[in-house]
Amino acid sequence: MDRMAVAGATSFSAANISERAALPPALALSTVIFALRPSENSGRPTLWLPLVRRIREPFKDLWALPGGPLTQADSLQDAAARNLQETTGLAPNYLEQLYAFGGLHRSPSQRVVSIVYWALVQSTQADLAQETENVKWFRADGLQELAFDHNEIVDYALWRLRNKMAYGSIAYHLLGETFTLAQVREVYEAVLNRSIDPANFRRQLKQAAHIEATDEFLQGGKHRPPRLYRYTGERQGEQPGSLFSAH
Amino acid sequence: MDRMAVAGATSFSAANISERAALPPALALSTVIFALRPSENSGRPTLWLPLVRRIREPFKDLWALPGGPLTQADSLQDAAARNLQETTGLAPNYLEQLYAFGGLHRSPSQRVVSIVYWALVQSTQADLAQETENVKWFRADGLQELAFDHNEIVDYALWRLRNKMAYGSIAYHLLGETFTLAQVREVYEAVLNRSIDPANFRRQLKQAAHIEATDEFLQGGKHRPPRLYRYTGERQGEQPGSLFSAH
DNA sequence: CTAGTTAAAGTCATTATGACTTGAACTGAT
DNA sequence: ATCAGTTCAAGTCATAATGACTTTAACTAG
The missing domain is CATH 3.90.79.10 (Nucleoside Triphosphate Pyrophosphohydrolase)
Structure with missing residues (x-):
């Protein structure tokens, strides 16, 4: 392998590329x-x-x-x-x-x-x-x-x-505007493919606190109606652009 | 914007691309x-x-x-x-x-x-x-x-x-074959830009245990010679290839 | 009205963490 | 040779986080 001159290595124009290869x-x-x-x-x-x-x-x-x-x-x-x-x-x-x-x-x-x-x-x-x-x-x-x-x-x-x-807040992007804590748990269980203790999961969610409780409850179920929550964090993906667009 | 036929959307030949734009x-x-x-x-x-x-x-x-x-x-x-x-x-x-x-x-x-x-x-x-x-x-x-x-x-x-x-093992890739625990700590301090308690850091490293102690010590220092350790984990980067090459 | 089910909160033992202390090992100056 | 100074290494202790489990509340179906 031939060693290129150091200083010229970063100037990669389209011309340079097509010089080296017939088919890009x-x-x-x-x-x-x-x-x-x-x-x-x-x-x-x-x-x-x-x-x-x-x-x-x-x-x-x-x-x-x-x-x-x-x-x-x-x-x-x-x-x-x-x-x-x-x-x-x-x-x-x-x-x-x-x-x-x-x-x-x-x-x-x-x-x-x-x-x-x-x-x-x-x-x-x-x-x-x-x-x-x-x-x-x-x-x-x-x-x-x-x-x-x-x-x-x-x-x-x-x-x-x-x-x-595992330690983020993307789970909410699979759900709608409002959701129950059990639904969040079902997302985790589906993605991570294992069952999670409902009580402990609830505790962690509420202290992580990128969600807020609404005053509404999911009606129509067969049992005690669960409270609906809303996600309060970002709605976009993590990519370089979103990191630096703020400042 | 024209809507493409669904089934054909994945067939992206170079010809397709150059049809749409003069300069790829x-x-x-x-x-x-x-x-x-x-x-x-x-x-x-x-x-x-x-x-x-x-x-x-x-x-x-x-x-x-x-x-x-x-x-x-x-x-x-x-x-x-x-x-x-x-x-x-x-x-x-x-x-x-x-x-x-x-x-x-x-x-x-x-x-x-x-x-x-x-x-x-x-x-x-x-x-x-x-x-x-x-x-x-x-x-x-x-x-x-x-x-x-x-x-x-x-x-x-x-x-x-x-x-x-924060929770990986890349720190060792900035060091040589053997290193002291203080050197690992200095890597963390340099990258994360904050000082870390030496005693607690040592405890965490030893229980995380992707390192092993050698029977050698770093000589030539001004004080008590620290023990040298060796990294026992993977040496390559995390990329899709390495994930599936194992099985 | 009762049995059955889920929601929601609480208990408790174990583990992890941060702040700190103690002792060991070495060098260089007195 | 002794001692002060420094770092290495291990230990202590209070607090926080976690996992397994229990208790109470709220609702429906029969």
Whole structure:
């Protein structure tokens, strides 16, 4: 390997790039979208995500993450949100960059660098987005074989979601405007895949205190009506832009 | 805005992209490299990073992050590591993707999408990489104005580093093969920018136990010789690849 | 009116944490 | 050789956080 001159290394113009390679890598955007839906058998809330069927080669007829090209007029984040809207009709409660995947052989013909986002939407939204021949919702765990490296991408998104959930406030982005404490607990149980003591969970939530109690109660249940709460924190994803836009 | 057919949304070939825009965005790689060096005044270890002087427009004569084009033969991670080697001669102890920056006006002429990595190197390595006219080390806090959006990028890398430090094991990647517990504490103090109780810190380290005691002691000091320890955990960065390579 | 169920709050033992103290080991000056 | 000064290393103690469990309140179905 030849060692370049140190000072010139940062001047990477498009001309420089095309000097080195005949075919530059293509840029793509994809999004992993999570929503909570009742499981088929138990009825308890579980994690689902929408996939689209590929109608062309490569990987024709396999399921893949929704995505599309990077539109020139938008930032990466805006392009991802617009793409989500165009492909699935969903408006995310939470949207954050996941990772840039750039392995050499992700796509058989040309090299593709995918900048992948992940999003959370409410169940109500997920219900609205009706399924078609080529768009279906799947349970996030135990997915079949997907196109490209999308199985790995989903697994990584799941890992990130569980990580953030552990000590964050994203759980609320899977819920509506108001919610009961039991619903928050069900979100945690669905994502972390384990049962949680209701009493202790309640105690922690109330002292963490990015939620406030309303004076309303959820009616219509079979038992004692639970109080409704409201989330008082931020509504956007953690990304560099939001960090520095404040000052 | 025209709504694309749902099923076709994932088929993003290079042809598709160039249909929509005359000039596709350029792809670039940059890296934020942190090392510990003694402060000029206090002598205590502080965070430093190397920058390179731009010798062309735009932002001629301003300092910028080291980087370069995406080489065709390497994965993103490998390309970042190779770039590091070529521009600064440094071999990182830790290398992880930071973020893909794709704002519309990051570079004045053409749109540039930068995939940025961040790295940790040992102080001994940092000392070896001698400074030149166009490569200099700077203190990570209170940086002057840099080229492009590199100030924001450095701030974000600092934020990630502090986050990871809080409950992780990356501190050891800034140290050598063996180290004293006081040195680990100095890393934490330098990164988190606050003093830490030595006794309590020692207790936590020993029960966290991704380190093991050697039977050697650091000689040559002015006082009681401290025991040397060795890190027993992983040596690579957290990235999707390493997560799934195990099974 | 009662049994059954969930909501909500409280109890208690165990563990983790922060502030502080004590003793051990070494150097350099007297 | 002794002692002052410094750091290493371990220990103490009060407080806070956590997990397992119990108790009481509020509602519905029968």
